[in-house]
Amino acid sequence: xxxxxxxxxxxxLIQPHAGGAAPEDVLExxxxxxxxxxxxxxxxxxxxxxxxxxATLIGSGKLEEVKAAAEATGADLILVNHQLTPVQERNxxxxxxxxxxxxTGLILDIFAQxxxxxxGKLQVELAQLKHMATRLVRGWTHLERQRGGSIGLRGPxxxxxxxxxxxxxxxxxxxxxxxxxxxxxxAQMRRARVRSELxxxxxxxxxxxxxxxxxxxxxxxxxxxxxxxxxxxxxTVRRISLPGGSVVxxxxxxxxxxxxxxxxxxxxxTLSEAREADLLLHVVDAADPHREERIAQVDAVLAEVGxxxxxxxxxFNKIDRIEGAQPRHDHxxxxxxxxGHRERVWISARDGLGxxxxxxxxxxxxxxxxxxxxxxxxxxxxxxRSHLHALGAVRGEHADEHGWLLQVDLPRGEAERLAARxxxxxxxxxxxxxxxxxxxxxxx
Numbered sequence: 001x002x003x004x005x006x007x008x009x010x011x012x013l014i015q016p017h018a019g020g021a022a023p024e025d026v027l028e029x030x031x032x033x034x035x036x037x038x039x040x041x042x043x044x045x046x047x048x049x050x051x052x053x054x055a056t057l058i059g060s061g062k063l064e065e066v067k068a069a070a071e072a073t074g075a076d077l078i079l080v081n082h083q084l085t086p087v088q089e090r091n092x093x094x095x096x097x098x099x100x101x102x103x104t105g106l107i108l109d110i111f112a113q114x115x116x117x118x119x120g121k122l123q124v125e126l127a128q129l130k131h132m133a134t135r136l137v138r139g140w141t142h143l144e145r146q147r148g149g150s151i152g153l154r155g156p157x158x159x160x161x162x163x164x165x166x167x168x169x170x171x172x173x174x175x176x177x178x179x180x181x182x183x184x185x186x187a188q189m190r191r192a193r194v195r196s197e198l199x200x201x202x203x204x205x206x207x208x209x210x211x212x213x214x215x216x217x218x219x220x221x222x223x224x225x226x227x228x229x230x231x232x233x234x235x236t237v238r239r240i241s242l243p244g245g246s247v248v249x250x251x252x253x254x255x256x257x258x259x260x261x262x263x264x265x266x267x268x269x270t271l272s273e274a275r276e277a278d279l280l281l282h283v284v285d286a287a288d289p290h291r292e293e294r295i296a297q298v299d300a301v302l303a304e305v306g307x308x309x310x311x312x313x314x315x316f317n318k319i320d321r322i323e324g325a326q327p328r329h330d331h332x333x334x335x336x337x338x339x340g341h342r343e344r345v346w347i348s349a350r351d352g353l354g355x356x357x358x359x360x361x362x363x364x365x366x367x368x369x370x371x372x373x374x375x376x377x378x379x380x381x382x383x384x385r386s387h388l389h390a391l392g393a394v395r396g397e398h399a400d401e402h403g404w405l406l407q408v409d410l411p412r413g414e415a416e417r418l419a420a421r422x423x424x425x426x427x428x429x430x431x432x433x434x435x436x437x438x439x440x441x442x443x444x
Contacts (some may be wrong), residue, residue, distance in 0.1 A: 011041055067096050078101070327357055370411060
């Protein structure tokens with residue numbers, strides 16, 4: 001039986017793929033994951049798999065090639081960018097005489113290194129133990145073997161395995177109870193924020209898109225930010241001031257393609273900051289050539305955790321890496337539900353470019369900006385007047401032979417919606433020039 005070494009930082013990467021050449025961005029991301037875990041990369045091999053081998057995933061010929069490459073490069077760790085079954089992991093370790101870690105195990109290891117809060121550590125340990133549980137059943141079958149049938153020679157193997165299973169299950173139950181308690185506490189804190197009537201905004205996005213840098217820039221907080229995958233795990237919440245009012249901003253864990261289900265399940269409480277937000281700031285690396293694919297992958301994870309239907313504002317960050325790029329605000333088209341037609345703001349959080357555009361867009365989406373002033377309504381605008389009273393927007397009123405003279409104060413977004421109605425023309429005078437230009441451009 002191969003004895004697992006505790007060492008393993010000089011890694012040989014295996015990228016399985018089905019037909020054609022392995023995508024460059026997938027290889028690059030996997031290498032970034034390996035480096036984020038602290039590994040140095042000895043070599044990278046691709047393995048075309050048309051029909052996965054149930055015993056080793058890759059074929060016997062490729063297995064020999066991997067073994068030769070590992071010996072030639074001195075690699076003491078094999079990283080496979082694919083989810084391995086316990087049997088496949090065990091058989092690969094036997095054949096290669098090296099520790100083998102699949103994609104799920106690698107991401108779990110990174111999360112274990114990054115978790116700082118009590119809740120984050122509990123979540124990571126829970127995910128690791130759930131992942132380990134399958135390996136305990138099939139990866140250590142040598143514990144089940146008994147020596148012969150003579151008196152005095154029967155081994156304690158099966159008893160040991162059952163003991164390990166019970167200890168593992170007991171620890172899982174303890175962790176789940178602790179997490180449930182933490183989730184109750186966080187739910188109480190979130191309810192308190194709701195009672196404060198502050199709108200809630202959550203930063204989401206692909207890992208390394210610059211969420212924490214943007215969070216620090218907007219809030220002045222000191223959340224850890226680095227150019228690496230999963231730089232931060234634990235959610236951080238701060239109050240920020242915007243034109244017209246304040247909001248609560250939360251920084252959440254970054255997403256990645258094929259995020260292990262164990263992690264999605266374990267981090268549901270962390271991601272509740274995203275599920276219960278009034279608006280999602282979907283941060284995108286504007287310089288990433290695969291940014292549209294990244295957007296789709298984040299949308300898939302958001303749907304999985306129950307946040308897929310929440311309104312989004314796309315924030316294209318890192319424009320400082322694009323030659324000639326300038327901050328700008330692209331307004332949503334009529335097909336706003338489609339990713340290509342969502343409202344977008346182009347910024348650089350590192351250099352502070354476009355933050356005024358982002359803050360204005362946030363205030364507008366959350367109805368923080370106000371439309372206030374004196375409004376003259378003709379006698380024919382009785383329906384609009386009634387609607388303004390129903391909204392509680394009328395601060396004062398005087399009637400004469402020309403109609404009504406109202407003192408009004410209402411959210412700018414509501415004013416724009418009313419101005420788009422057939423009888424809403426008088427409200428357009430309260431909107432600033434940019435809003436009136438948008439109104440004309442949109443053809444409302």
